[in-house]
Amino acid sequence: MCACRGTAGFAHVSCLAEQAKILFAEAEDNNLGAKALQARWDRWDRCSLCKQHYHRAVACALGWACWKTYVGRPETNEPRMNAMKRLGNGLSDGYHHADALSVQEAELSLLRRLGAPADVILLVQSNLAITYTVLGQQAEALRIERDVYSGTIKLNGENHHDTLQTANNYASSLMNLKRFEEARSLLREKVPVARRVLGESHELTLKMRSVYACTLYKDNGATLDDIHEAVTTLEDAERIARRVMGGANPITSVLETLLRQARARAALRAREETPSSEA
Template sequence: MILTQCAVCATDLGLTLGKKCGRCSTRYCGPECQVQHWKEGGHDQLCKPIKKAGGAEQYNANKKYSEAVTVAAEACADDTKGQTCYICTQAVHRHTKEGLVRMCACRGTSGFAHVSCLAEQAKILVAEVEENNLGHEAFNERWTRWYSCSLCEQGYHGVVACALGWACWKTYVGRPDADSARRLAMTMLGNGLSEAKHYEDALTVEEAMFSMQQRLGDSESNTLVTLGNLAVTYQALGQLEKSLSMKRDVYSGWVDLFGEEHPETLREGINYANCLVQMLRFKEAKALLRKTMPAARRVLGENHDIPLEMRSMYAQALCRDPAATLDDLREAVTTLEDTERTARRLLGGSHPVAAEIEKSLRIARAALRARDTPGSA
């Protein structure tokens, strides 16, 4: 996680409290902990290396990035045997010696790469925009390389997304708080940590991001993005009531800003419906999805991930509702069969979205068989 705690006693310091080592910027709650760390915690040996690396936050980011790359390469090892990086054409990176990864929607022999090659590619593309003043639209287009594959154009997931989150953060962490790339990198890191299911660490990053946005007076749309990410993390941590309240507010905020058919509004609609389903509030979830699904199909097309996830969520709400009729169960199965075929074609069977739809389909079919069986309740 980013450094928001005292290095000795772990007191929460946010982004501004406490004091820092004058040489390397390691953070402490006060002089007592700083002295203890120097005398007993090994900081006398680490201080110079940390300073040489660019300071405590940079040193931590570099270390976490290396660890995340190792985890990602190990997780992809079976899939990447005998393959080479589509960027540098090597199996093992010539400098870092890291292995290959692939956690996007590429299949067959496509999409294998080193995390460091993907990161360098994104870094160069963003730097070109900044150096040549190509504008906001070009910046946003190039920035997608930090989180999506240039071949299949689908987002990375799992531990590869986490490694790229750390890669992005270590690239821009040294910039001022108000710098847009640094703030986007913090968002990338939080999302990557969530993808790897490191929810407590993601919460720390997202809370720090929200605090910084409040301090700097960030735009309402940027703040809504962070609040939406926070709400998803709270749900993953089991804080459902808090998550639901935030998701309702975030969804309403996007509606007020950009209307009901904006892509971000539609995505937050999925998140809101997901929490409603988890809390067994099926009637509300179905009502919301009936309203948003036609807009998603009209604006984004049938093959976009948002309409796919909406249809899957609607089928889950139909199937899991204790008041579901036989026709409801049949509709759920038909819907999931269709979305499962589309997800497999677009994303591949191993993609988490496709795998989740397949799981929901198995559950819906079992429920339908149980209801269809003569003599069943």
Template sequence: MILTTCAACAAPLAHNAPRCVRCKLRYCNATCQHDHWRRGHKQMCKKIHRGGNAEQYNADKKYKEAVAEAVEACADDTKGQTCYICTQALHWKTKEGLVRMCACRGTAGFAHVSCLAEQAKILMDEAEANNLDWDARNARFWRWHACGLCEQQYHGLVYCALGWGCWKTYLGRPETDQIRSMAMNQLGNGLLEADHHEDACSVQEAQLSTLRHFTDTEMSENNILAMQNNLAATYGNLGRYEDALRMQRDVHSGRLKLLGAEHNRTMSAATNYAMTLKRLGHFEEARSVLRKTIPVARRVLGESHIFTLQMKSVYAEALCADHSATLDDLREGVTTLEETEPTARRVLGGAHPLVGTIESDLRNAKALLRARAGSA
């Protein structure tokens, strides 16, 4: 359940917390349930039930709010454009506006969130109807969080809106269902992208608890590692860096053991681990992790892959942020960022968060190098 707190007192709920018989809203105990009924739930209970019960009603409401927020944020970029899927400016059913969601050029970069969600749902329905294997299903599920044209992952408020769209589509499935678990993961990542860190943490902790409760196969071990990786990122955004570091160390070790050093997920785990090491001031340890991983990324993924770009960016930061850095270290950091920035801009587009981070780090690194060289 994504409604992880009591509707009456907002306290965290147990997995088997009591529910309203009609609308399935959850409470700590009968006292909270009776109190909430007296304070107005009596008037809302039937409406929530007609909306598919508490979880579905909440997800539908949150989806509409997230879509409106994404459309408003993209309004300047989408003026005079039409959806590349339905070719309309306003969605025929929801009347929502357009979003700008990826690195596509020309008119292909504009769409309605509802059109993107419908495309993803159709692809997954076909995969299940045709009983495709999990590799094929995972490839199709990718459309819930990445563009089918340029293949770039969505970011920010658009990702968040699609996260709610994905969750509202699959939440009615059993808790043991793999697609439901993937949808919950999609929602947690979307909330994280939109900087709703507390909400993301609640969703991810609920999912990790569910995975540990219901699954015990090698596939579920991979799923648990993925969930731990996402939750560690959320802990970092909440300032819980030591918690994040412990979890990322376990994830990196687990990925190496299960998948090997050349797998995308292992390289991503190494990057996340190094980022938290850097954040906690363990600069040499962060550089050590990346010195082993960057050559692998270059060989397997290429210089233009987002993982390679991220690793080089973090490595440069770990060089320049270290108070014991030498002039040669600073020069290496500046050179690395100078090499990375134009590639990142060309591949990801100027609006991508990583590009902004690299540009900011490059300005700061150059200023630091000038100051240190001038005082030498």
């Protein structure tokens, strides 16, 4: 459940969890700096070989393992709070969205009670909005995403990774409510920034391009040129994702599905615009 190929892509989840636990404990015991601590903590959700995030069942299992490892610590302990986040994200990645919502709501309540920094609160709110979206509560998701996007701009500026992430989430919520033109307008501004700042092959850049394509071909008022632009965008993004992340990665799979849908929409619109031979 990462981008490793061949036998390098196989490991016991229990071994991954034990390795992450030992490495982080060593960093704590030796009073290593923040950078080293973060690098060790990343082993809970990122492959040490290919550097890609784990996904689906592996992400969910490691989320539970992480939470069980640190749940006995005081609620103000940073690894415990991070473990709660890891559990919520893992449950969401494993399609246990109702359970993820409960964890994320509890996490937000705890952080507000403890007076956590604004950037931490915004991140949890963003994750919460994504879960609301998956559960079909689109209006609530849009309300949160709008506030998170505005707060992130004030905190980090227009070109920061977190601003681009929240912009993509906000655009997705607009699209889910069929407010396609608003979503397109936002992404036309932000996708070029992501390509410049993060690079063409960054997963967020690919996600933003996929959402932009969806705002084109899913709009009932789309022209054939709009749909062709969507197809071209998805073809390019899918090719990059397959080369960088592999065919089994969720981003690649989603792009493949969207590309099939866009091509089918293009074929349908072409037939609709072709004059009948009897005319």
